[in-house]
Amino acid sequence: MTAPQSQLTPQAIWAALDxxxxxxxxxxxxxxxxxxxxxQIGESGAVTVTFTPTFSGCPALxxxxxxxxxxxxxxxxxxxxxxxxxxxxxxxxxIKDDARERLRQYxxxxxxxxxxxxxxxxxxxxxxPRCGSFDVRMTGSFGxxxxxxxxxCEACKEPFEGFKSM
Amino acid sequence: MTASVPVxxxxxxxxxxxxxxxxxxDEIILAQRGGEWTGHAPILEEDIAxxxxxxxxxxHAGLYLELRRALDGHDPDALAFxxxxxxxxxxxxxxxxxxxxxxxxxxxYLYDAYEALWLDAARQSSYEPLAxxxxxxxxxxxxxxxxxxxxxxRLALGTPESMRRTQAALNALWPFxxxxxxxxxxxxxxxxxxxxxxxxxxxxxxxxxxxPHLTVQCGLSLPPAGAEQPGRDSHTEYLVPLLEEMQxxxxxxxxxxxx
Numbered sequence: 001m002t003a004p005q006s007q008l009t010p011q012a013i014w015a016a017l018d019x020x021x022x023x024x025x026x027x028x029x030x031x032x033x034x035x036x037x038x039x040q041i042g043e044s045g046a047v048t049v050t051f052t053p054t055f056s057g058c059p060a061l062x063x064x065x066x067x068x069x070x071x072x073x074x075x076x077x078x079x080x081x082x083x084x085x086x087x088x089x090x091x092x093x094x095i096k097d098d099a100r101e102r103l104r105q106y107x108x109x110x111x112x113x114x115x116x117x118x119x120x121x122x123x124x125x126x127x128x129p130r131c132g133s134f135d136v137r138m139t140g141s142f143g144x145x146x147x148x149x150x151x152x153c154e155a156c157k158e159p160f161e162g163f164k165s166m
Numbered sequence: 167m168t169a170s171v172p173v174x175x176x177x178x179x180x181x182x183x184x185x186x187x188x189x190x191x192d193e194i195i196l197a198q199r200g201g202e203w204t205g206h207a208p209i210l211e212e213d214i215a216x217x218x219x220x221x222x223x224x225x226h227a228g229l230y231l232e233l234r235r236a237l238d239g240h241d242p243d244a245l246a247f248x249x250x251x252x253x254x255x256x257x258x259x260x261x262x263x264x265x266x267x268x269x270x271x272x273x274x275y276l277y278d279a280y281e282a283l284w285l286d287a288a289r290q291s292s293y294e295p296l297a298x299x300x301x302x303x304x305x306x307x308x309x310x311x312x313x314x315x316x317x318x319x320r321l322a323l324g325t326p327e328s329m330r331r332t333q334a335a336l337n338a339l340w341p342f343x344x345x346x347x348x349x350x351x352x353x354x355x356x357x358x359x360x361x362x363x364x365x366x367x368x369x370x371x372x373x374x375x376x377x378p379h380l381t382v383q384c385g386l387s388l389p390p391a392g393a394e395q396p397g398r399d400s401h402t403e404y405l406v407p408l409l410e411e412m413q414x415x416x417x418x419x420x421x422x423x424x425x
Binding site (some may be wrong): 056057091141144 | 211212215216217218219221224225226228230279298299301302303305306309312313336
């Protein structure tokens, strides 16, 4: 199964990482989420992938790290190092446009553009992913994962999850 | 990608290690108190929310302890799970038992406001690794603050009983708040070097954000200011049993790799 070393190009590695799903939201990949920041191939063929964690307390981080390493090893890399970086900090603005649409179709309201710096006691406006109405009510500011909130749409009466904007 | 790290003197390193540990200890102990509600919160959504918040706070503790590891090589898990009460440097504020829901939400709110503002200031740290961590954690902390601010409002403006409990919580917590804004020994040197934020300035912003919210918005009465605070080596009677509970599994299975 192992591919020859000659196929080990940055493009091939990025393509392989496109196929690594976010363990908590399987309709998007780690590259869709903007988590993969850099791919380097050393002279000896050793690969270094730099990724940035979404939330610092995310319990899926080690799964993501292992999956990235596994995907690169399957391309035939002799050694893989998965490094994490906090700078610049991950923002939902890095989620790709087509991934936002996939999130919406999956029933998760995509995040609004992130704003930085302000400490405010009010949350951003959110649109129902099902009917598009802004007439929504937040029922929980924390969802089943750190990155999401819980809502109910007053227009179509459906509950849904919304991605936090950060 | 990695910015240059300023060289700290030996003394500065010792103080920074002390400060990082104190920051992490506050987060760990408060997260443990939050975790005590898992399965017991008044509604399912709040059970989830508080577990989320506790998870974030543990994540922040992990970030602080990783910064410490870079300085002295100590393993974060070992620091959290093998130190005894007299080695912990958390503030007494986070040790107090979880109390009722009003106490839990009010404590978390007062803490979140302090942490968000401290992190906001720490984003300017001259010590690049700390600035990076602050940038990361700050974004998460804002969500905690929005959530708990709303709960304090809801409880204070809810029923006479919820108002009574919120006021009682404020009376009980107020004497302990000051310790959060108390520097660790030697902190002034790191403040002068731009490594750590000015706690007095953080406190001034905290007063400006929290006091009007508590009084004008929520109709609560501020108790008299607390007496002088002891140092972070002085603990309440509640810390020992908390650590016994928190550290039991790790101490029983020190070699476990998955747990």
